[in-house]
Amino acid sequence: MVGRSLRQIVWARLRRDRIAMICLIILILYYLIGIVGPVVGPALGLDPYAFDRKAISNTGGQPVLPNGGISADHPFGVEWGTGRDILSQLLWGLRISLVVATTATLLTVTVGVVIGIVAGYLGGWVDLVIGRFMDLVLAFPFILIVLALSNVLTDRITDLGVPKGNPSRIVYLIVVISAFGWPYLARIVRGQVISLREREFVEAAVAMGSSRRRILFTEILPNLWAPIIVYTTLLLPAYVGFEAALSFLGVGVIPPDTTFGAMLANSVNYFTKVPVYLFIPGSILAILVVAFNLLGDALRDALDPRVTR
């Protein structure tokens, strides 16, 4: 009889969960499209920057064809005023949205976990200082600060050597989203660590003279993977939506590039005339978020068999 590792157990449980597998496939597809789309798109005749003057009306700039100009040339329709292809914009926009959300999530998790473990394990004045600092970050009027600092900080990022324009703006988005997101995870991790550090295996490691670093990251950290993974799967879709919200407020990327948020923001202007503008990017975003959330739920179930539905 061969023992199974935690990873194998979880994977076996997940494979039995049909919804989780569907969600996983959807997510893999999204990432594949995000990576490959802009590479193979031009070969398929897709170009998010080319404007199609014939697809829009000369009186008002609205798409000539109904439903936002859906046709064989433009399966998802064209943009009001310019005739740019919506499908192409979605492909290119998906990449930016995923890059921002994924990177910001990784950054948030890394920072949150490290600070949470340190605060929880060391306790005392370190915990106190970190705890108050987290309170301070959480109390900041986040949206206002992000709006107010956008130009200044974007210029700083450009000065640091990041290419001007959208690369700098994307870095800014990632930085600010992570900067205000980590305390939530850090608090969860800290709570877990406080209960773990009194456990026998930690005391044993201390008694054997393990270094503090080894105790933190070899003894304690593996026991935290379950809540971290679950939190991550919930964080990522939240950040996709968050990037959309910031783009909606005008902090996001600048034209001619676009993201889900920018497209949704724009669609609001034409919602009464061309509802398709809202529904197509809206549905695609919704599917992504729901898939992540369901996968997160399934992962939690798989990692923690005590919770039953």
Add this chain to the structure above:
Amino acid sequence: MPRSNAWLRRALVFGTTFALVLAACGGSTTPSPTTTVTQGPGDTPAPTEEVDHSGGTIYMLTAAEEFDDIDPQRAYTGEDLAFFGATIMRSLTSFIYDPDAGVANTLQGDLATDTGTASPDATSWSFTLRDGLTWEDGSELTCEDVKYGVSRTFANDVIVNGPTYAVQYLDIPSNPITDENDPKSGFLSAYYGPYDGTGQADFDKAVSCDGKTITFKLNQPVADFNYTVTLGFSPVPDPTGHPDLEDTVEQYTLRPWSNGPYKIDEYTQGNGGHLILVRNDAWDPASDPIRKAYPDVWQVDFGIDAKVMDQRLIASEGDDAFAIQYGSIQPENLSTIFTDPETPNADFAGRATSDFDPFARYYWIDTNKVSNEKHRQAMAVALDRDAIRANLGGDYAGALGDGVIKPNLGDQYAETGMWTDLFGQAVPDTGDPEFAKQLIADSGEPMPALTWDYPQTAVRDQEAAILVASFGLAGITVTPNPIPPGQYYGIVFDDEAAHEFGWAGWGPDWPNASTVIGPLFTDKGGWNLSRVHDEDFVQGVQDALAELNHAAQAKMWQDLNKLAMERVYVIPTTFGLSQTFGGTKVQPLYQWAPYGSWPYAEMYVTP
């Protein structure tokens, strides 16, 4: 550039402006000046004949949260000048109310009995006040009050943002203090205004009162000075003659005294705030042949979302039937309201208008940063103007421009030939990337990388995308630089912060190209975003300003307009058209040409 502030208000700040009218406005005609409260037969909009239009409230819906300024020396946007000029702020001369732009742009006496008398060389102008002019407290409005009002323009430490023609034209020496470290060096002339008082004798020589006649002595011939006095020359009560008045300094803009048919009853700024104007009982209709003063109350509602505003006016229910839009129709609603750009559909006949607004839209090019003329020509040639216009609304957005002088300036306009032969060959509306590449090759220098500054809106984000794509076809790299609209002009007037080229719009202060070419292409004019310093051009502007023969002057402006396009100081995009509408129970709804506004002074509510 301290003087640039003064011009800020007149420029196209938000890109949404009022339209004027030519067609489709209910066919109203102006009642003769003797008609006061009844309209005679032949005045078509009246539902029945011999109806007394007096009474009721007209509501104005605006997305703004306050007025920029309600101070005679500070108000500068066309819409504000039109509204306050019709209600509380009379000027020496004003324009005729008529749907026809040609008639409406004609000057008439307002506080003055006529349009003024010039000395033969046009360096001295005098105006005689009417009898029976009063302030809202019943005291007499005197020549001294007009003089006091004009004097406030010189106190440019507290009276900011207004037109500064008084400083530019009155015969007063320039400020002797030029040392920038001296705080007094900020004053625009040797006269520091009535609050400081330095140089009062110089001012008294330049502006003098003799009974009811006020005389202005100018430092140069100004043939159209009687138009100039419509801007910033309105009276303010002289404190020596009106001891009740507490403050004419900064706070005066919140509660100015009225000399028109209405006065301010309540002014609360901000989202959900109001400005309420009620009747001024001290106003004598016999002293004012221009203002009909039909409604009892004007109520301006601030902070209304532009989309909500459109929906409320489309429904036109309750008080909204008596409402008018202080702004323009959102692009997505145009097809609901109009059948085509000239004709409102049946439900909106008589209450929606579409016509040229006062503004020419263009991209300024900093001629210091893009100093090679061929490079600037290449930019103009590469631009897909047809796509830009389509994005703005196609036929609803107006015609493609060929200069900065618009055709609705009448004899001041002539075709520049910019897109037919000015660069040696015709340029299609969609741009000509090959010709642009050739121009760049001819220039002998590589094209610099460009950044395009623009005040950010959703529509202009798309404009940026078109710009990037069409310049890209000609091998020109452009990075769009969106700027929050409220900060835009502050940034692009800063030589350091501004980039190579950017978005702008400009409308004349009065119907003469002297208020277009001068401001846009000379430092003295104050709106020189292109940083033009070509000596021959600046001299040409000076010569044209001094030309007293109107036709000869018009020709000089036409030639300068053409020269500016040949050197591509700016790339003209559209001669803007704009659309606006009102409720079902307000008349007459046409666009009044002088300010591209509603004809406030003759509007009334129908039962």
